[in-house]
Amino acid sequence: MTSSSDKVNEFLQDATLFLAPDPEIMNNHGFAPRSALEERCMAKESDPARIEIVRERLMAGANESFEMLENMGAAPGAKWGDCVSAMFTASGDLSLASTGGVVIFVNLVQYPIKFINKYWKNDPSVGVREGDAFLVNDAHYGQAHNTDQSLMMPVFWEGEHVAWVGATVHEGENGAIEPGGMPSIAEQTWDEGLKMPPFRVAENYVLRRDIVTFLQNSVREPKLQYADMKVKMYTCRRLEQRIHEAIAEFGVEAVVACLRRNLEDTDAEVRRRLKEWPDGTTRHAWWTDGTLRENALIKINLAVTKKDDVLTFDYRGSSPEFANRANNTLDITLKGMLSQLMLAYVWPDLPRNQAVLNSVRFIFDEHSIMRPAPTAPISQCMMSVFTSWSVAQVSVMKFLYCVPDKYTRVIAPWYCMINTFLFGGLTQHGEMVGNVCADINGMGGGALADRDGQQSCAPIFATMADLGEQEFMEEEMPFVQLVSKKLMRDNQGFGRQRGGMGYQMMLALRDSPAWGFMLTAIGSKFPNVPGLFGGYGCPTYPLARVRGIDVFEAMRTDPGQFRYSIAEMMNEQPFPEAQYSTHPMSLPYALAARGELYMIAQGTGGGFGDPLERDPADVMRDHEEDLVSDEVAWRIYRVVFDPQTRIVDEEATAKARQAVRDERLAGAMSYDDYCAQHVTAKPPAHLPYYGSWDDTKTLYAGSPDVSFPAGEAGPPIIMPHPLQVRIDALERQLAALQTAG
Amino acid sequence: MKIFVTDALVIDLDAEQWECRACGGALGSARDNYKRFMALRPRDPRDIHAPIIDPDRYEFTFAPDPQWLTIVEYYCPHCGHLAEAEYLPPGHPPVHDIEFDIDALKAQWSVREATAAPVLGPDFVAPPHHHHKGGH
Ligand SMILES: [Zn+2]
Numbered sequence: 060m061t062s063s064s065d066k067v068n069e070f071l072q073d074a075t076l077f078l079a080p081d082p083e084i085m086n087n088h089g090f091a092p093r094s095a096l097e098e099r100c101m102a103k104e105s106d107p108a109r110i111e112i113v114r115e116r117l118m119a120g121a122n123e124s125f126e127m128l129e130n131m132g133a134a135p136g137a138k139w140g141d142c143v144s145a146m147f148t149a150s151g152d153l154s155l156a157s158t159g160g161v162v163i164f165v166n167l168v169q170y171p172i173k174f175i176n177k178y179w180k181n182d183p184s185v186g187v188r189e190g191d192a193f194l195v196n197d198a199h200y201g202q203a204h205n206t207d208q209s210l211m212m213p214v215f216w217e218g219e220h221v222a223w224v225g226a227t228v229h230e231g232e233n234g235a236i237e238p239g240g241m242p243s244i245a246e247q248t249w250d251e252g253l254k255m256p257p258f259r260v261a262e263n264y265v266l267r268r269d270i271v272t273f274l275q276n277s278v279r280e281p282k283l284q285y286a287d288m289k290v291k292m293y294t295c296r297r298l299e300q301r302i303h304e305a306i307a308e309f310g311v312e313a314v315v316a317c318l319r320r321n322l323e324d325t326d327a328e329v330r331r332r333l334k335e336w337p338d339g340t341t342r343h344a345w346w347t348d349g350t351l352r353e354n355a356l357i358k359i360n361l362a363v364t365k366k367d368d369v370l371t372f373d374y375r376g377s378s379p380e381f382a383n384r385a386n387n388t389l390d391i392t393l394k395g396m397l398s399q400l401m402l403a404y405v406w407p408d409l410p411r412n413q414a415v416l417n418s419v420r421f422i423f424d425e426h427s428i429m430r431p432a433p434t435a436p437i438s439q440c441m442m443s444v445f446t447s448w449s450v451a452q453v454s455v456m457k458f459l460y461c462v463p464d465k466y467t468r469v470i471a472p473w474y475c476m477i478n479t480f481l482f483g484g485l486t487q488h489g490e491m492v493g494n495v496c497a498d499i500n501g502m503g504g505g506a507l508a509d510r511d512g513q514q515s516c517a518p519i520f521a522t523m524a525d526l527g528e529q530e531f532m533e534e535e536m537p538f539v540q541l542v543s544k545k546l547m548r549d550n551q552g553f554g555r556q557r558g559g560m561g562y563q564m565m566l567a568l569r570d571s572p573a574w575g576f577m578l579t580a581i582g583s584k585f586p587n588v589p590g591l592f593g594g595y596g597c598p599t600y601p602l603a604r605v606r607g608i609d610v611f612e613a614m615r616t617d618p619g620q621f622r623y624s625i626a627e628m629m630n631e632q633p634f635p636e637a638q639y640s641t642h643p644m645s646l647p648y649a650l651a652a653r654g655e656l657y658m659i660a661q662g663t664g665g666g667f668g669d670p671l672e673r674d675p676a677d678v679m680r681d682h683e684e685d686l687v688s689d690e691v692a693w694r695i696y697r698v699v700f701d702p703q704t705r706i707v708d709e710e711a712t713a714k715a716r717q718a719v720r721d722e723r724l725a726g727a728m729s730y731d732d733y734c735a736q737h738v739t740a741k742p743p744a745h746l747p748y749y750g751s752w753d754d755t756k757t758l759y760a761g762s763p764d765v766s767f768p769a770g771e772a773g774p775p776i777i778m779p780h781p782l783q784v785r786i787d788a789l790e791r792q793l794a795a796l797q798t799a800g
Numbered sequence: 801m802k803i804f805v806t807d808a809l810v811i812d813l814d815a816e817q818w819e820c821r822a823c824g825g826a827l828g829s830a831r832d833n834y835k836r837f838m839a840l841r842p843r844d845p846r847d848i849h850a851p852i853i854d855p856d857r858y859e860f861t862f863a864p865d866p867q868w869l870t871i872v873e874y875y876c877p878h879c880g881h882l883a884e885a886e887y888l889p890p891g892h893p894p895v896h897d898i899e900f901d902i903d904a905l906k907a908q909w910s911v912r913e914a915t916a917a918p919v920l921g922p923d924f925v926a927p928p929h930h931h932h933k934g935g936h
Contacts, residue, residue: 337908339900346889348868356868356889457898461803463912465921508807508920549852550862584865586849586887592807593882595871598849601860629853641853641860660862668807669882695848720880727839727875730894737842737870739891745867746889753893 072178078256079433080199084173088394089417090322091150091173096221100315113309113317114410117146117155120301125157128226128294133286135532136229139497140524144294146302146318147223149213151176154318156411161203161521162402163395164227166413168209170201170391171257172223175211185259189215192261192292196233197254199433203392203520204440205251206233206240210260210291214299216311222318224298226291231494234278235438237648238483238493243351243579244647245436246383252438253277261292279483279493325414330368332406333418335464340364341457344376345450346750348585350384351439351645352781355761356585356742357386357428358750359446363454372397372451373422375769376755378443380431382775387431388440388447390423396448396520403522404473405455406466424758424770428749442581445475448519449588456591471505471512471558471591473519474662476580478600478644480566484574487537497527498661501544504559506552506594506667511677512559514546515661537571538651540564541610542623547660549688551681553695554594554666555673560686561597561661563625567610568651576651578602578659580644587662594666601641602659603629608637609654625658670695671716675707749776801909804918805898808876808883809834813906825878833896838874838883840894845869845887866890 093101104110124144132142143160147153151172156165175193179185195201196208208230214222233240235252245251253274260270266288274288275281306314340362347357360376380387394416401415409415423430428443449472456469478501483493500521504513517524529543542565552558568574581587582600589596603625613620613634622628632639644659651657675698681687682705692698697719699711728736741763742748748759751769758769760776767773802819803811810819811830818827818834828837844866851861872894874884886894 337900338904339898341899342895342897344892344895345887457806460807460918461805463915463919465919468921468923508918547852549850553848583860584868585889586845586864586869589887590885593884595848595885596887598852598862599860599864600862601853601858603853603858626852629858639857641858643860671882690850694850720875723841723873723875723880723882724839724877727841727873727877730836730838730840733840733842733872734893737891738893742889743891748889 078178081174081177084170084177085201085391088391088413090152090414091148093319094150096149096219097315097319100312101319104310104312104316109309109313110317110320113305113313114155114321116305117301117314117317118158120298121146121155121157122159123301124226124294124297125159127297128228128290129159131290131293132228133283133290134228134230135494135497135527136231137287137290139500139527140521141229141500142227144226144298145224146298147172147225148318148322149220149222151223152322153413154321158411159523161227161229161524162411163203163399163520164207164209165225166395166398167201167203167391168211168225168227169413171195171209172211172225174200175257179257179259187213187220188262189213190261190263191259192266192295193257194260194288195255195257197256198389198392198437198440200256201391203395204241204438205235205253206231208287208291210288210295211257212292212295212299214302216303216306221311221315222302224295224302226294228287228291230283230287232278232280232283232492237577238279239481239495239577240493241481241495241579242438243385243577243645245385245438248434248436251436260288264292264296266292279491321410321412322414325410325412326417328409329406329415330418332466333365333368333370335462336365336458337461338366341454343450343453345446345589346585347386347442347446347581348583349581349643349645350381350386350778351442351579351581352384353778354584354643355747355749357443359443359450360751360755361447361450361454363451363458365458369418369420371420371422374427374429374447375422375424376751376758377424378428378750379758379760379773379776380426380428380435382432382435382777384778385436385439386442387428387435387437388444389437390421390429392440392444393429393447394421396444397451399520400448400451400455404452404467404470405459408466426770426772439579441477445519446587449473449475453589453591468507470507471552471554471594471665471667472588472596473505474502474558474561474588474597474664475519476502476582476587476662478561478580478659478661480657481577481579481648482536482538482575483648485571486535487570488535492536496532497525498564500524500526501562501661503552503561503662503664505591505664506554506556506558508667509556511557512552512664514559515544515562516559537574538566538568540566545623546686547625548685549691550598550660550663551687551691552590552595552597552663552666553670554590555668555670556594557666557673557681558590558597558664560663563658563660565625565628565656565658567654567656569611569653574651575648576646576657577648578644578646582662583643588665590665591667593669595670596665597663600644600660600662602644602646602657603641604639604658605634605656606638606640608634610656611654625660628656628658671697671719675700675709675712679705679707801914803905803909804915805900806883807918808881811905813909816902820876820878820881820883822876822881823879825876827876831902834898835874835894835896837877839877841873841875843871843873845871
């Protein structure tokens with residue numbers, strides 16, 4: 060029977076000229092109500108032991124498919140674990156993700172599947188049939204960013220659609236205005252390369268060659284595009300096969316009930332655990348220091364409220380959106396990242412599905428950096444979403460510390476920025492490529508209450524990603540990391556337990572007719588993460604360059620000139636003819652010359668607790684491993700020791716530490732005095748400041764004199780081209796000289 | 801009953817007081833912002849994150865820009881223990897970071913055993929996933 064409202068809906072759908080991302084889908088991160096299929100299956104199958112066996116069977120299939128994806132994937136990202144595979148309910152909810160891999164990716168695949176279910180399934184020109192595969196990369200329909208591609212396949216049993224499976228890879232290249240898929244100079248969404256809504260690319264398990272050719276023709280790496288579409292399809296087929304086998308053995312009811320129970324059981328367990336947290340609010344704010352085109356102080360504001368079994372992340376008061384800068388993010392990306400926060404850093408024992416966020420609510424200002432206009436670029440969303448994640452990490456840890464039943468340990472902030480090179484050009488094999496180095500995964504871990512953080516360990520978005528092998532990279536790419544993965548002395552999040560430190564790297568182009576690098580990281584003026592409970596955060600990180608030199612020639616003629624650390628290279632300046640300079644870690648794609656040096660360091664995680672309480676033996680161990688200098692051992696940790704023997708004078712150390720505590724109090728003031736003397740009513744005039752100050756309802760947009768109510772569309776923030784800024788300054792200088800002369 | 805709210809701060813639920821965990825000294829009402837009871841000192845960020853490369857020759861040195869960042873340290877006024885280091889743009893008001901519902905906390909802990917020390921939680925156990933890399 061067709062009601063009149065169904066007919067109205069049908070008419071409206073037929074009359075819709077463009078099926079844009081559907082707000083009804085995109086604004087709902089909860090899972091769907093039970094479907095008729097699920098009701099039917101759960102009524103027939105309710106034995107928890109049997110369902111657990113099915114769950115283990117499906118999990119093994121998911122992990123097996125992930126191994127396939129990681130080992131066969133052609134994208135550099137796939138080789139290092141920046142990929143994932145998963146099973147979904149027929150409604151499209153993420154039920155079971157592989158143990159390894161990036162859970163945020165598959166958390167976001169729920170949205171394109173729901174779009175397909177809603178718009179394509181009953182559309183006679185599209186449809187959803189056994190053997191179909193759909194592809195998506197446009198983040199607005201549900202991806203972390205457009206550099207990722209997800210392939211989705213419906214699973215049928217005896218003609219009935221019973222599940223979905225999916226595989227996602229950080230592919231890199233996508234035909235954007237800069238190579239590598241994450242352009243920093245994108246000024247509008249149309250600069251961001253391929254914009255695939257979920258669409259069918261395979262029928263009867265065969266990729267459509269005409270469509271593949273169209274996609275290949277749109278990107279810089281046509282071979283990669285084809286290879287990884289095949290890899291993702293075979294990964295999905297393995298998932299499908301394992302589901303079919305489980306159905307054949309246990310019945311379709313057991314498999315459907317299992318996929319559903321994963322969600323409902325996880326949701327119930329999350330609610331039970333949230334009740335163990337104290338009720339109340341924790342707050343934290345942080346600032347990113349740039350858009351990747353210019354430095355600017357951009358606020359990410361968060362209040363987390365926990366009441367009974369509901370957790371609310373309230374990001375109001377954060378910066379307004381940037382109309383022509385790539386550092387905006389989508390709220391779904393942030394939600395996906397927070398599922399990773401909960402599943403990796405709070406409840407790592409829970410099954411990896413989307414129900415972890417079912418009792419979590421989100422509040423954002425419209426038109427904020429997390430809810431930008433559809434036309435605003437988002438290709439460097441990491442510049443705001445990673446900070447938003449870190450702010451949440453700190454806020455959640457402040458709830459967690461006093462909870463007696465923990466499922467993992469409280470940790471200081473993980474380093475959160477992608478200090479890594481992107482590259483593009485012609486390789487020594489004549490191939491055109493555009494992608495990213497594995498150092499994207501080299502973030503330092505936060506310290507714990509009883510243990511130092513892990514050095515350059517894993518990215519915040521995947522606990523089991525890998526740093527890759529540089530030699531493997533050098534077989535394919537025309538650049539060399541002359542210094543690679545060497546921990547950098549004093550680059551430490553100080554604390555009673557210190558953060559995991561970051562390594563330094565020096566790279567240079569060797570042989571290519573056309574090759575360039577780019578760098579897309581913030582945190583050269585304002586650090587990226589704090590510490591916890593008296594620990595300090597990370598320092599700031601520059602790009603250091605040595606130009607006007609071919610180091611390969613210099614190493615051939617006089618190898619003794621070379622220096623193997625950034626500090627020595629920059630402070631000693633061993634090549635007299637070269638130019639040495641430092642910059643923010645935001646370098647738009649630019650051609651490189653042979654043998655010029657590009658140098659960066661990975662970031663350290665935050666420290667935990669008062670550094671004056673660090674065990675002197677731990678400081679001496681770091682000193683022995685050349686991780687801290689004499690100077691830091693004294694200035695930060697106040698250890699009195701013999702630098703030759705590293706024998707600590709315990710008594711003198713205790714005395715020196717007490718002297719620092721006395722100095723602290725002698726130099727301190729009361730809270731009220733601090734506020735009276737140092738706190739201002741508005742942001743300082745010298746700062747290009749974006750976001751709220753003390754009142755979250757008022758947002759500043761670049762100056763204390765420009766403000767508007769949060770949530771309203773203020774004057775669009777359109778930043779001038781950095782070169783135009785420079786030209787204007789030079790022209791003013793020229794005019795002044797002409798007037799004077 | 802004592803609740804270990806942070807690594808440095810304790811709430812005595814019976815007295816409804818914040819206390820310093822290092823020295824046991826009372827700070828002030830648990831219903832108020834603990835920062836009001838601390839001794840504060842703004843720090844030049846370069847005094848903590850010192851330049852690693854020569855600041856006379858380079859603009860970006862691994863040290864934060866003091867025009868952009870102040871580090872506000874919160875000490876126990878009795879013993880000088882560093883309880884929190886807050887990173888703020890100069891002039892920005894301190895953030896009220898922990899505001900728990902004390903009545904709800906009392907109800908919650910009325911059915912719990914007191915803990916003598918903070919509960920660290922379970923140690924990490926690696927999941928059964930083996931990471932094989934391509935190329936070998
Ligand atoms: Zn004290």
